[in-house]
Amino acid sequence: MLIVHSDATRDRRTLTELFAGQLVAPFECPERVDYIIERARTESIGEIRGPDEHGLEPVLAIHDADYIDFLRVAWRDWQAAGYEGEAIPNIWPTRRMPGGPIPRHIEGRLGYYALAGETSLNADTFEAALLSKDIALTAVDQVLDSGAPAFALCRPPGHHAARDQYGGYCFINNVAVSAQRALDRGHQRVAILDIDFHHGNGTQDIFYERSDVLTLSLHGDPMDEFPYFLGFANETGRGEGEGYNVNYPLPSGTDYARWAQALDDAIARVRDFAPDMLIIALGVDTFENDPISSFTLQSDDYLDIGARLKRIGLPTLFVMEGGYAVEEIGVNAINVLKGFDNA
Ligand code: OKS
Ligand code: ZN
Numbered sequence: 001m002l003i004v005h006s007d008a009t010r011d012r013r014t015l016t017e018l019f020a021g022q023l024v025a026p027f028e029c030p031e032r033v034d035y036i037i038e039r040a041r042t043e044s045i046g047e048i049r050g051p052d053e054h055g056l057e058p059v060l061a062i063h064d065a066d067y068i069d070f071l072r073v074a075w076r077d078w079q080a081a082g083y084e085g086e087a088i089p090n091i092w093p094t095r096r097m098p099g100g101p102i103p104r105h106i107e108g109r110l111g112y113y114a115l116a117g118e119t120s121l122n123a124d125t126f127e128a129a130l131l132s133k134d135i136a137l138t139a140v141d142q143v144l145d146s147g148a149p150a151f152a153l154c155r156p157p158g159h160h161a162a163r164d165q166y167g168g169y170c171f172i173n174n175v176a177v178s179a180q181r182a183l184d185r186g187h188q189r190v191a192i193l194d195i196d197f198h199h200g201n202g203t204q205d206i207f208y209e210r211s212d213v214l215t216l217s218l219h220g221d222p223m224d225e226f227p228y229f230l231g232f233a234n235e236t237g238r239g240e241g242e243g244y245n246v247n248y249p250l251p252s253g254t255d256y257a258r259w260a261q262a263l264d265d266a267i268a269r270v271r272d273f274a275p276d277m278l279i280i281a282l283g284v285d286t287f288e289n290d291p292i293s294s295f296t297l298q299s300d301d302y303l304d305i306g307a308r309l310k311r312i313g314l315p316t317l318f319v320m321e322g323g324y325a326v327e328e329i330g331v332n333a334i335n336v337l338k339g340f341d342n343a
Contacts, residue, residue: 001318001337003040003048004139005153009033012128012156014120016086023085026120027292027324028169033155036320039330045151045337051134052141059133059172061180062206066102067164070113071126071171077106078121086120115160115201116167116227125156129171132156136174140181140317143277149316151282151337152178157321159200159281160227168198168227175281175319176206179213187276188212191314193266194219195305196283196321197293199231199247203281209241214273216266217281218259220294221249244273252294256301259286263305267312278314284323284332291324302332306339316340 010030017026040048059068078087089110093100102112110121132154139152158175160168179190192207194200194217207213222231237245246269248262270278284302286295309316318337323329 001046001341002139002142002148002150003037003046003153004051004135004142004150005033005037005048006050006131006135008131009128009153009155012124014086014122014125016088016120018088018118026169028156028322029326030155031326032323032329033153035326035330036153036333039334043334043338045334045341049138051131051138054134054137058137058177058181058184061184062163062173062176063161064164067113070109071129071166074106074110074121075123075125077109081106086122088120089114089117113165114167115162115165119167119169125171128156132158133172133174133177136178136319137181139319140178143315143317144182144185147315149318149340151318152320154320157283158202158319159194159196159321160198160202162202162205165202169322170202173202173206175200175279176203178317178319179207179279182277183212189214189273189275190277190279191216191270191273191275192279192281193270194281194321195263195286196281197285197290197295198226198283198322199249200281201227201230204230204235204245204247207241208237208245209239211240211244214244214246214270214275216246216248216269218248218250218262218266221251224252225294250295254295256297256304259295259297260304260308263308267308270312275314278309278312278316280309280316280318281321282318282333282336283321284329284336287323287325287328287332289325289328299328299331299335302335303339306336306341307343309336310340310343
């Protein structure tokens, strides 16, 4: 399978994540990609190529222009305010004060555009987000041109990013931008199946009122897990999109037997939809040793996941999302691709 990768993903290295009341070294770190690419080489998964620049047009087909402008200038404005740490939001337009204008001050704008507070911005963030979407777009173009599967080794991830919000380590929604690209290049229907431990809230929200993109997500029950405020089973789409969003919230401790039942149900829904292309939001934070998640999948289970996805029989794009058991992330992510290729 073709892998799209860039060493320049290493250039996003924030120093801080707000976690458990402390600033810690971010879980979403450059070494994640090192382990995956090293494993891809050892296992001879296939050609590894760099991304092509795709510009902003495919991004603006999904994200609001004012949001992208904010990402472009956020670090400059944060520094201009005299702040010395990395940029972290600390106030939000919550239930009791929604509806006002977008603030002028960077502190207010951070809260306006952030959906959560763990993710720091620094001088490298915007470029890193652009590189990540170019990796995804290069990979989706390959699938569209060849029909063969591809893996976009994106970093930072994307599935929490909404049309005008960042958070959960995500800035540009790589799977959403890729799905829209496929539609703009002539596809009628695309399915996005999110198997990351966390609910793909951004992806759901972006396509919630549309019937040309079926969104499905298997994830930790938002009653107990990030992003807490979206991802429930009764969220099935709205208007034209009614019936085109499917959530599988699963309890803490979910093992592979239970998880795979949900996967098989999701696969049946994908088949019924009969899309032209399948996009997998591939997180491996479902792994038993993941430091911030609570499912118990084991490394061999990822081979079986890949095999089940292959049997759907669709042109398939894999896009990297989460996974923080860094030393095992290479084995787990590459096992999905191996399982797919060998089925
Ligand atoms: C708050 C938890 C932050 C979790 C961010 C989730 C990142 C991820 N301490 N999304 O798929 O992996
Ligand atoms: Zn995740």
